[in-house]
Each structure stands twice: as structure tokens, then as C-alpha cells.
Amino acid sequence: MTTAMVHAAGVRKRFGHLEVLNGIDLDVAAGEVVVVLGPSGSGKSTFLRCINHLETIDGGSIHVDGELIGFRADGGRVRHLRKREITRQRREIGMVFQQFNLFPHLTVLQNIVEAPTGVRREPSARAREHALELLRRVGLEDRAGAYPRQLSGGQQQRVAIARALAMRPKLMLFDEPTSALDPELVGEVLATMKSLADDGLTMIVVTHEIGFAREVADRVVFMDGGLVVESGPPSQVLENPANPRTKAFLSKVL
Ligand code: ADP
Ligand code: MG
Numbered sequence: 001m002t003t004a005m006v007h008a009a010g011v012r013k014r015f016g017h018l019e020v021l022n023g024i025d026l027d028v029a030a031g032e033v034v035v036v037l038g039p040s041g042s043g044k045s046t047f048l049r050c051i052n053h054l055e056t057i058d059g060g061s062i063h064v065d066g067e068l069i070g071f072r073a074d075g076g077r078v079r080h081l082r083k084r085e086i087t088r089q090r091r092e093i094g095m096v097f098q099q100f101n102l103f104p105h106l107t108v109l110q111n112i113v114e115a116p117t118g119v120r121r122e123p124s125a126r127a128r129e130h131a132l133e134l135l136r137r138v139g140l141e142d143r144a145g146a147y148p149r150q151l152s153g154g155q156q157q158r159v160a161i162a163r164a165l166a167m168r169p170k171l172m173l174f175d176e177p178t179s180a181l182d183p184e185l186v187g188e189v190l191a192t193m194k195s196l197a198d199d200g201l202t203m204i205v206v207t208h209e210i211g212f213a214r215e216v217a218d219r220v221v222f223m224d225g226g227l228v229v230e231s232g233p234p235s236q237v238l239e240n241p242a243n244p245r246t247k248a249f250l251s252k253v254l
Helices: 044-051 083-091 108-118 124-137 153-165 183-198 210-216 234-239 244-253
Strands: 006-015 018-028 033-037 059-064 072-074 077-079 093-096 171-175 203-206 219-224 227-232
Touching: 006 044, 018 044, 018 059, 018 227, 033 044, 033 210, 033 244, 044 059, 044 171, 044 203, 083 093, 093 153, 108 124, 108 153, 124 153, 124 183, 153 183, 183 203, 183 210, 210 234, 219 234, 219 244, 227 234, 227 244
Parallel strands: 033 203, 033 219, 093 171, 171 203
Antiparallel strands: 006 018, 006 059, 059 072, 072 077, 219 227
């Protein structure tokens, strides 16, 4: 048993004959911010998707807050969770993608209260109050009535973050949240994420923003070929990487 918020052990995933995750081991403590770096195709997105039940795994195990997530190859047998369990677990894990995926026909406020009032059956007054508080937190309290198309990409991504937080997740996963943004809009999204980290939220962030990793991460993990090849404090992994593949990658992105 473990007290880690995320405990991944020997996680394997393949698509057909393509082995994408080859035995990922990763522990993330409550309140920890882990930045995941790695070349395109190394399995970063797939790993996040496995944590959030968007993919099933073929081997190993993932626990979130002590609970088994998804499927597990267990001595040759696969354990299936009930659909209801999966739905409940997914609600407790927030995810923010490169594409913001806001509902275009709903206002900012409606986008945020949609899941809490629908899925969680929160009373609408309470969900609304929480949404406004979250909009303050992401610096958009004055845009509650706007539609997504009236917002910049950076503002839309901040709404997407508020929407994920509305489900009161115990863990937030970010998959290249600033990669689709114009360069001048990246900073406001990273600043929002930094403030969440400062508030003690547990976060796994896939990003190529090395400055964010250096400043905000408690730990930096480097993935290559479906494996965690290096993990340590940012100062160590970024300034003095031990693994030649980490070195080669950093020399390209820095
Ligand atoms: P990263 O996020 O590090 O760029 P991904 O996890 O997206 O890497 O992808 C890892 C590998 O898995 C890539 O070779 C990708 O083409 C492949 N892959 C990802 N999703 C699927 C899928 N649904 N079906 C088949 N192959 C996939
Ligand atoms: Mg990816």
C-alpha cells in the first residue's frame, strides 16, 4: 500500500504491435508537481490517458489515492472495474488538453457549471458560486457571460482549467496545455498553473516549457521509448542530466 497520490508500477500499453509504454514506474506524492518531458511519440500522452481511464493498460498497475485505476493484468487475469467505479474515479481527476474543447454554444459560466450540476448534481446556485470563485482564480471573473469565440486562446485555456477544477479533482493532468497557443498567450496560462501549484494541487504536467519546469516543478521526469529514463529535482535533471538521451533532448529544446 502507498500514500502516494499516483502510484504507477510497471505500466504497459500497446496499440496493436506497437509497444507504447514499456513498464512505467512513477510515484507522485500529494501536493507534488511533476513535469514530464520527452520527445514526441515517447508515450507521454498515452500515460496521462491511462491515468484518466481514457485508455486501458495491458500490464502493471496504476493507483490514484490508493485506489486501483482501470484494468490490470494480474497474474494473467485482467481485473475489470465496474463502470460506475470508473465514472466516479474519472470525476476526481481533472484533465486539460492542448485543445481547449469548450462547448461553443455555452457561455463561460455555463461551460464551468455543466459537469458539476449534471454529473455531480450540485445545486445550481452552489455550482455557480463555485464557478465564479474559480473564474476569479484564473483571472476571468469579468468574462462569465462571454462565449468561447469571444475569448483569446489563453483565456479559453484558463476557462478549460476552471472547468476541470469545478469537479474538485484531487489530481490534475495537463497535456501540453500551452502548445496550441500563440507565444504571447503562453505566459498567462503558465502563471495560472503556477498559482494552482502554489495552492498545493497535485499536478502532472506534460510540457516543453523548460522555464515552467525549472520554476514550478518539484520533480522533472524524462520519458523516452515508453520508459521513465530519468527523474529528479529540476536542477539535477535540467542542468546536469545523467542520461545521454535526456542530454540530447535538452540540447534541442533549451
Ligand atoms: P507523446 O505524447 O509522447 O508524443 P503518445 O503517447 O501520443 O506520445 O504516442 C506514443 C505512440 O503511440 C506514438 O507512436 C503514437 O503514434 C502511438 N499512438 C498513440 N495513440 C494511439 C492510438 N490510439 N492508436 C495507435 N497508436 C497510437
Ligand atoms: Mg502527446
